[in-house]
Structures are given as structure tokens and as C-alpha cells.
Amino acid sequence: MVFKVTPAIAAAMLALGTAMAHADATNDTIEKSVTFSGFGTLGVVHSDYGNADFVGNVIQPRGAGFSSWSASPDSDLGGQANFTLTDALSGVVQVLSRQDANGQFRPTVEWANLQYEMTPDFKVRLGRMLLPTYEHSDTQNVGYTLPWVRIPIEIAYTDAGLHSDGVDVLYRVKTGGVTQDLQIQLGRTAVDLPGVEFTSTPAAVVVFSDTLQYGDTSLRLVYQKYDGSGYPEVRLQVSGVGLTYDPGAWFVMGDSNYSQDKYFGDLFAWYVSGGVRLGRLAPYAIYSTTRAQNVGTSGLKSLGNDHTVAAGARWDFAKNLDTKLQLQRVVLDSVNDTASFADVGPGARVGDKTNVLSWTLDFVF
Amino acid sequence: MILALFTVCDVRAEEIVVIVNLAAATISKEQIADLYLGRSDAWTPIDQAVGSEIYVEFYKKVTGRDSAQVKAIWSRILFTGRGIPPKQLRDSEAVKKAVAANPKAVGYIEKSAVDASIKVAVSID
Numbered sequence: 452m453v454f455k456v457t458p459a460i461a462a463a464m465l466a467l468g469t470a471m472a473h474a475d476a477t478n479d480t481i482e483k484s485v486t487f488s489g490f491g492t493l494g495v496v497h498s499d500y501g502n503a504d505f506v507g508n509v510i511q512p513r514g515a516g517f518s519s520w521s522a523s524p525d526s527d528l529g530g531q532a533n534f535t536l537t538d539a540l541s542g543v544v545q546v547l548s549r550q551d552a553n554g555q556f557r558p559t560v561e562w563a564n565l566q567y568e569m570t571p572d573f574k575v576r577l578g579r580m581l582l583p584t585y586e587h588s589d590t591q592n593v594g595y596t597l598p599w600v601r602i603p604i605e606i607a608y609t610d611a612g613l614h615s616d617g618v619d620v621l622y623r624v625k626t627g628g629v630t631q632d633l634q635i636q637l638g639r640t641a642v643d644l645p646g647v648e649f650t651s652t653p654a655a656v657v658v659f660s661d662t663l664q665y666g667d668t669s670l671r672l673v674y675q676k677y678d679g680s681g682y683p684e685v686r687l688q689v690s691g692v693g694l695t696y697d698p699g700a701w702f703v704m705g706d707s708n709y710s711q712d713k714y715f716g717d718l719f720a721w722y723v724s725g726g727v728r729l730g731r732l733a734p735y736a737i738y739s740t741t742r743a744q745n746v747g748t749s750g751l752k753s754l755g756n757d758h759t760v761a762a763g764a765r766w767d768f769a770k771n772l773d774t775k776l777q778l779q780r781v782v783l784d785s786v787n788d789t790a791s792f793a794d795v796g797p798g799a800r801v802g803d804k805t806n807v808l809s810w811t812l813d814f815v816f
Numbered sequence: 817m818i819l820a821l822f823t824v825c826d827v828r829a830e831e832i833v834v835i836v837n838l839a840a841a842t843i844s845k846e847q848i849a850d851l852y853l854g855r856s857d858a859w860t861p862i863d864q865a866v867g868s869e870i871y872v873e874f875y876k877k878v879t880g881r882d883s884a885q886v887k888a889i890w891s892r893i894l895f896t897g898r899g900i901p902p903k904q905l906r907d908s909e910a911v912k913k914a915v916a917a918n919p920k921a922v923g924y925i926e927k928s929a930v931d932a933s934i935k936v937a938v939s940i941d
Contacts, residue, residue: 488894533900543897562897571857581896589896596892621898623857628846630855664855666846699880731884767884770867815891 486533492594493812494525500805503792505781507601508591509611510552512793515807523550525601525811527592531562539568547592561592561614572623581614583634583660584675586693586706588612594813598702598765600777601809603722603739608755608790609710610675610689615640615656632662642677642685654679667698671706683714683749701727715754716747720790734764737779741790753785774812781805831927832874832940835912837919843937849879851922852902853886854893862914862923863902870908874924877940
């Protein structure tokens with residue numbers, strides 16, 4: 452994957468470079484203006500299905516299946532630097548190594564932006580950001596922030612939640628007990644399209660999202676639109692609704708999105724999940740699925756269709772460390788680019804069942 | 817011996833108070849929870865050392881969450897570039913000093929550590 456330096460990134464890098472040069476002056480300044488942090492996941496996955504590769508996210512070309520054990524679906528490593536330049540101006544750069552569309556772990560810049568705070572409730576960011584397409588999409592690589600081993604893959608099927616280069620406006624409104632986080636993002640991104648090999652088709656992206664928080668309840672609304680020429684032409688719209696209730700001792704959540712594309716047709720994906728926290732142990736269950744709603748001009752039927760039942764537990768066994776064990780059964784409801792798999796072989800049949808066991812160790816520092 | 821037991825009980829049940837700068841307006845318990853879970857930028861929260869007794873007690877009572885959950889919540893904010901976790905200070909003395917110096921700062925200390933340099937906004941029981 453080639454890292455292209457866009458003007459926005461270049462501007463962000465330049466400003467950060469200046470800040471770093473300034474920070475070199477004294478140790479004191481460095482402490483105040485730069486903070487380093489990181490995260491990672493060590494994982495192994497076992498699948499008992501030999502006709503396709505179970506993957507950790509939709510862009511991965513390989514996983515567990517043809518070879519029954521694999522470390523590639525979930526393992527990753529990331530490092531981040533936060534820069535505080537003035538009271539109002541800050542920056543962030545995050546580099547990630549995770550199996551990419553080429554099956555390699557080459558480090559990529561996932562976040563690189565400058566943030567200007569007009570008021571504490573009104574912020575503008577310029578540079579590279581991960582898209583907020585679905586719940587947890589912008590921290591999908593930070594296993595420690597997730598209650599499960601990984602985000603249910605079906606929700607990400609039409610949209611991998613990749614990064615976008617552009618401008619982002621965050622506005623927070625408080626109305627009584629309800630806090631709304633409004634976000635508008637305009638940028639350029641590479642789009643993963645279902646049904647084809649990862650093509651990195653460049654497209655312009657517009658995102659509107661609204662997260663309403665009332666105590667421990669949060670409602671997420673998002674609309675995202677891509678436009679790109681090329682083949683196939685990208686005219687993809689994703690609308691999503693998600694609800695979470697998390698009072699601390701337990702949680703329930705659901706997320707859904709409906710995507711529309713002339714070529715691939717309409718798809719509807721959703722999941723529900725719940726869990727309890729018993730001290731350091733947090734068992735959970737998930738049901739997730741994606742269903743093609745019609746056939747697009749591509750003629751591909753039942754694109755992506757599958758459903759998954761999963762159960763697992765997170766154990767926060769030490770400071771800044773957790774380990775998770777997850778068992779899931781995936782049923783192939785289609786062999787046309789089934790969401791949970793890459794490289795679906797000719798032996799695969801609709802109705803085939805796969806048992807997948809995943810173990811991860813997540814850390815943050 | 818009964819006296820000794822009472823003393824032990826007293827220490828264990830020592831009240832935590834949320835403090836603000838003398839020049840600051842007051843803050844509600846709900847606002848405090850939002851602030852320490854990264855849902856509000858209206859104030860500057862100051863933290864005690866992670867894993868210290870007062871830290872664990874404070875988060876349990878105010879947010880209903882343990883240290884690992886709080887870390888996960890702040891990791892989400894940190895790794896999306898939206899903010900940095902509250903600054904952690906060594907002890908209540910340091911927290912008092914930081915709050916006394918910044919009209920936007922909010923901190924929490926043991927009730928017994930309260931003095932005239934700051935004011936109590938809320939008692940956590």
C-alpha cells in the first residue's frame with residue numbers, strides 16, 4: 452500500500468515537524484508538548500473450514516481456513532504521538548502495522564492531523580482520520596478498546612472504515628441532559644468494494660454523523676456518501692444507526708447500516724451484542740448478519756450474505772492488558788464473497804457452517 | 817478495641833470531595849462523571865495516580881466503572897486523536913495545588929485534605 456502525501460498531510464507533517472524542532476529545546480518542553488502511546492494485539496485464530504479463509508477485517512486477503520491456524524486476522528501494533536502546540540492547536544500521528552490488502556504488515560499512517568480548537572465544543576481537524584462509519588470503526592485496530600475480539604465483520608462489509616484525507620468539523624451541543632457530538636467530514640479515500648478484489652478505488656467522501664449521549668445511553672446516526680470514477684464507478688451511500696446502553700456493570704448494544712450502490716445493489720447489515728462485567732471478567736455474546744436486499748447491475752446475487760453467533764469473554768488480568776477468548780459459528784448464506792471470508796473456494800456451498808476459535812492478548816501503553 | 821475498630825471504619829469510609837478553584841462556578845455530579853469519562857471538555861479534570869485507593873473509589877462511586885474500563889474508555893478517545901487522558905498527579909497535595917492554580921481545573925481529594933486554597937463542589941459518599 453503506497454502512502455501518498457496529500458497537501459493536507461504535508462501541512463500537518465510540516466507543522467508537527469516545526470513543533471518537534473521547538474520541543475527539542477529543553478526536556479521540559481518535550482514533556483509538556485509531546486506524549487507517546489501505543490497499542491497492539493497478539494492473536495491466533497483457528498477455523499475448521501477448509502474452503503475459505505476466515506479474516507479479521509474485510510480488506511485482508513488471507514486468514515484461517517486453508518491453513519487452519521493463523522495469527523494474521525487480529526495481530527497488530529500501533530504507535531502514536533500527540534503534540535500540544537498551543538492551547539488551541541494540537542496534532543496527532545498514528546502509525547499502524549496490521550495485515551493489509553496485500554497480505555503484508557507494512558506500517559501505514561492511519562492518523563495524521565492537526566486540530567484547532569475554536570472553543571472546547573467546536574474543533575476543526577485537517578489531515579488524515581479514520582472514518583466513523585460504524586460503532587468502534589475508528590478504534591477497530593485497538594483491541595483494548597473493544598469488548599470483543601474484533602468488530603463483527605458483517606457491519607464493515609460494505610465499508611472497511613478506512614482513513615480519509617481531508618477536513619473534519621466536530622461540534623458539541625448540550626441540550627438539557629443530552630450531549631450531541633456532530634461531525635462533518637469531507638475528504639478523499641480509497642474505497643473497498645464488495646465482490647471484487649481490494650481495488651483502492653479513489654473516491655471523494657462526505658460524512659455526517661451525530662452521536663447523542665444521555666447518561667449511559669448513546670445513539671449514533673451516520674450518513675456517508677462516496678463518489679468516484681473508475682471501474683466500477685463508486686456511487687456508494689451508507690446510512691447507519693446504532694444504540695448502546697452501558698451503565699458499567701453490563702452492556703447491550705446494536706449497530707446497523709444500509710448501503711446502496713447501483714453496481715452491487717443494496718445491503719443491510721446489523722448486529723446485537725450484550726455482556727456483563729463480573730469483576731475483571733466480562734463474558735459476552737453477539738449475533739451479526741449481512742443480507743443483500745436486491746441485485747445491482749453487476750448481477751451478483753446474495754452478495755456477502757452470512758450470519759454469525761459468537762460467545763466469548765474478556766479478562767482484564769493486569770494493568771493495561773486484557774486477554775479474550777471467542778468462539779463463533781459462521782453460516783455461509785452465499786458463496787458470493789461471503790462477508791466473513793476471503794478467497795471462497797469452489798468447494799464452498801451455501802449453508803456450510805464454520806467454527807472459529809480466536810484468542811487475543813491486547814495491550815496499551 | 818472498639819475504639820480501634822471505629823478508627824479503622826473511619827479510615828475506610830473517608831469521604832472523597834470534588835474540588836474546584838476559588839474563582840470557579842460549581843459543578844454537578846453528572847458533569848463530573850461526564851468530565852472524567854471524556855464526554856465533556858468544559859473543565860480540565862485532574863486525576864490521582866491510577867490504581868491508588870482514592871482513584872479506584874472515586875471512579876467506582878462517580879462513574880460505576882473500574883480502572884480497566886476507565887482505561888478502555890480513554891484509550892478510545894486517545895487513539896482517535898480526540899483528547900488526552902486527565903493528567904495524573906502524585907497525591908492530594910499536588911491536586912490541590914493544580915486546582916488552586918487553574919480556574920478551569922477540577923480535582924478530587926480526601927475530605928480531610930480540604931483547606932482554604934480551594935473549595936468543595938460536591939461530596940462523594
